[in-house]
Amino acid sequence: MHVPELEDLPDPSGRRVLLRVDFNVPITDGKIDDDLRIRAALPTIQWLLERGAAIDACSHLGRPKGQPDPRYSMEPVRQRLSELAPEVNLLENLRFDPGEEGNDPAFVDKLVEGHDLYVNDAFGASHRAHASVVGPPARLPSAAGRLLAREVEVLGGLLEKPERPFVGILGGAKVSDKLAVIQALLDKVDALIIGGGMAYTFLAAQGQSVGDSLLQRDFVDTCRELLASGKRILLPTDTVAVGPDDQVETVGGDIPDGWKGFDIGPETAKVFAAEVVEAGTVLWNGPMGVFEDDRFAAGTRTLAEAVAEAKGFTVIGGGDSAAAVAKFGLEDGIDHISTGGGASLELIEKGDLPGLEALRKAPNA
Numbered sequence: 001m002h003v004p005e006l007e008d009l010p011d012p013s014g015r016r017v018l019l020r021v022d023f024n025v026p027i028t029d030g031k032i033d034d035d036l037r038i039r040a041a042l043p044t045i046q047w048l049l050e051r052g053a054a055i056d057a058c059s060h061l062g063r064p065k066g067q068p069d070p071r072y073s074m075e076p077v078r079q080r081l082s083e084l085a086p087e088v089n090l091l092e093n094l095r096f097d098p099g100e101e102g103n104d105p106a107f108v109d110k111l112v113e114g115h116d117l118y119v120n121d122a123f124g125a126s127h128r129a130h131a132s133v134v135g136p137p138a139r140l141p142s143a144a145g146r147l148l149a150r151e152v153e154v155l156g157g158l159l160e161k162p163e164r165p166f167v168g169i170l171g172g173a174k175v176s177d178k179l180a181v182i183q184a185l186l187d188k189v190d191a192l193i194i195g196g197g198m199a200y201t202f203l204a205a206q207g208q209s210v211g212d213s214l215l216q217r218d219f220v221d222t223c224r225e226l227l228a229s230g231k232r233i234l235l236p237t238d239t240v241a242v243g244p245d246d247q248v249e250t251v252g253g254d255i256p257d258g259w260k261g262f263d264i265g266p267e268t269a270k271v272f273a274a275e276v277v278e279a280g281t282v283l284w285n286g287p288m289g290v291f292e293d294d295r296f297a298a299g300t301r302t303l304a305e306a307v308a309e310a311k312g313f314t315v316i317g318g319g320d321s322a323a324a325v326a327k328f329g330l331e332d333g334i335d336h337i338s339t340g341g342g343a344s345l346e347l348i349e350k351g352d353l354p355g356l357e358a359l360r361k362a363p364n365a
């Protein structure tokens, strides 16, 4: 998929660039927990600085409701950025203005004012048709930054010509959030592994008892249809569950009433891992269990280790699975860790994003 890249811009020397980044990083008590998204924008920043451009970077942070809110101040990010790239000026949280999410042309005017060029390196926000994402490319010569271009190349390429077997792994709490991507992936993969809370709705569709585990009753029929699609779908065969007296045990097959599953069991983890290690391509989105709690981390850890070990090309689709890989210190074993959770899912599902469409319509595209 073609989007204009940095080389397609007019000479940036002496120009002012509006750079949309996704610096929506996790922050606890004013401290950044993970600065991956800031570091990931550095190649683009360097490229522009080396060519003599001045940079105004802009991002959203959290979900303030269209008005200034000190809890979502960019200050901690500004601090970190000043250590990594002191030349860059960082604007205040875009979502302090209702015009950002409302894609208000007057807010776009305000953003582009005083700027000669626009660069979008905010892959993680490019599924949002917000002012800073879709507005400026209609007005200024524009390009995708290095991070955005790489994400599109990897995630796009994955779907076009994957090395086989192509194994997809989906987890996370709700099957309803992932239905569209399950459908899209079933057309592409050779096997789809399903874990996490969403697996229980599939198990119920298969006629199994899931006890008190998370279950989306309204989606049991849809899961049954997906299971009947003839595609290879792997579901958990054992579960780490909490019982009526708060005891934690591994349960095989049916989960009794009063018991609630929080992780895939060791037998399942072994089967899933074996599938992953042999794959030509692996795409993973969503943890296998509540890995933030050490009692329920083993399934996600075993899968993460298998992905890191896999011979094939391995991609983590952002969000919680990226956090899990970081928690287990396995980042180096992964070929591509996406900076976008929602964005990577939407790109897989629809093959395009509003931010990419906007760039393709830029005057220099």
Ligand code: 3PG
Pocket (backbone or CB within 6 Å): 022, 024, 062, 063, 124, 125, 128, 340, 341, 342, 343
């Ligand atoms: C993300 O963290 O997924 C992106 O920064 C997008 O944030 P949003 O879901 O609040 O639009």
Ligand code: MG
Pocket (backbone or CB within 6 Å): 308, 309, 310, 311, 312, 313, 314, 333, 335
């Ligand atoms: Mg590998």
